[in-house]
Amino acid sequence: MIEIYTDGSCLGNPGPGGWAAIILDTNDPDKTPSRIKGNCPDTTNNRMELLAVIEGIASTPSDRKIKVYSDSKYVVDTLNKNWKRKANLDLWEKLDQQIHNRNIEYIWIKGHANNTHNEEADNIAQQEANNIAQNPPTSTNLSHTDKTGKISMVDISNKNTxxxxxxxxxxxxxxxxxxxxxxxxxxxxxxxxxxxxxxxxxxxxxxxxxxxxxxxxxxxxxxxxxxxxxxxxxxxxxxxxxxxxxxxxxxxxxxxxxxxxxxxxxxxxxxxxxxxxxxxxxxxxxxxxxxxxxxx
The missing domain is CATH 3.30.70.640 (Molybdopterin cofactor biosynthesis C (MoaC) domain)
Known part of the structure; x- marks a missing residue:
């Protein structure tokens, strides 16, 4: 059994955000848990919650049973109760690809309730959000040209509203x-x-x-x-x-x-x-x- 504790954070919602996943192999309790994380300069809390689950599952072998723990009702209830998906459809599509034909259970846990792994994921996600807020990415590339230098309309399909x-x-x-x-x-x-x-x-x-x-x-x-x-x-x-x-x-x-x-x-x-x-x-x-x- 693999347990994944995930969390997402966003400053401003929308704004700079971070995500984290703590991955434990219950078959090997002496093994150090894996910790993965990431951030985005312009995002929402729900997207970070989703991305944490996606990346956490993607980091595990496809033949293992998984329990995903999240304090996001948006994620857990959409998966368990078939809530209608109205936003973040690109990430839901990625998640569907990750979970296809896999044995995964999704469990909601209350945030800030002294669950050690959930608290750690929360702290890492917040740190990632703060990092990207304090050190936003910079680019010297013109946004309206492609790699060959030809003019091109910017693709905004993945930008947040x-x-x-x-x-x-x-x-x-x-x-x-x-x-x-x-x-x-x-x-x-x-x-x-x-x-x-x-x-x-x-x-x-x-x-x-x-x-x-x-x-x-x-x-x-x-x-x-x-x-x-x-x-x-x-x-x-x-x-x-x-x-x-x-x-x-x-x-x-x-x-x-x-x-x-x-x-x-x-x-x-x-x-x-x-x-x-x-x-x-x-x-x-x-x-x-x-x-x-x-x-x-």
Whole structure:
């Protein structure tokens, strides 16, 4: 008989995570238990719990009877009670492959209940999560090129769905005459600010049609704000885009302010040939493995 004690940990859920499995051979009580572990920079607690079970079973001979002990009801009840699998389907498929035609029993144990092996697995998993959080992986490779250097859309199918938010800004510098005409709604083509806001919203939703390698995403909310600085004849545009998905919304936020600015330029070019669009930049992003990045 082989006993496997597994546990997973995640900081933030989603966030940096770790997993561990303690493997004991009850036929040889003097044998030192095997300990395997791993981590992931952007994951969930359930994925780490699953991965611990997968890797633990994969580390054992296929002809041995196994008892898997886990404090995850998500894992144990899905296996024992046939709970419907709604997420992490890639890992469930891997687990199905590992357990096919094997004699395995799945047992739930209460976490933090002074079970020596469960506590050890928990401690190792937490340590792995802390390690990857403190030392995130870095890469100098461009994400949109393959091994041969050809352009390629990034595969996001295995990324976790998280709340993604991005803010961007840009400035439109005008003549004083043009600025006052915009402010007082005297532009012949119509309401410049309202038109620019609508254009920015539409552009954010169409970003994947404009930028070749952007993924089509489901946007939850778009905000576009305008600040009119009469002393400097500058219109500052700020966008905030929100989505719950597998990829960020930085490009949507940047596209929104850019098209808003171009709309102002288009509507005012008849009276101001020197309107300048400048300082297009990302202000803030959150969600995904890189967490919060703030340039404000």
């Amino acid at each position: 998280t709340l993604r938010i991005a803010k961007a800004t840009c400035d439109v510098m005008t003549s004083h005459e043009s600025f006052l005409a915009i402010k007082n709604n005297k532009i012949e083509k119509g309401d410049v600010i309202s038109s620019a806001r609508i254009a920015g919203i539409l552009a954010a939703k169409k970003t994947s049609s404009i930028i070749p390698l952007c993924h089509p995403i489901l946007i939850s909310h778009i905000e576009i704000a305008f600040n009119l600085d009469e002393a400097n004849n500058v219109i500052s545009i700020t966008s905030k885009v929100t989505s719950s998905g597998q990829t960020g919304v930085e490009m949507e936020a940047l596209t929104a302010v850019t098209i808003s600015a171009l709309t102002i330029y288009d509507m005012c070019k008849s009276i101001d040939k020197q309107t300048t669009i400048t300082n297009i930049r990302l202000l803030k992003k959150s969600g995904g493995k890189s967490g919060i990045i703030n340039f404000e």
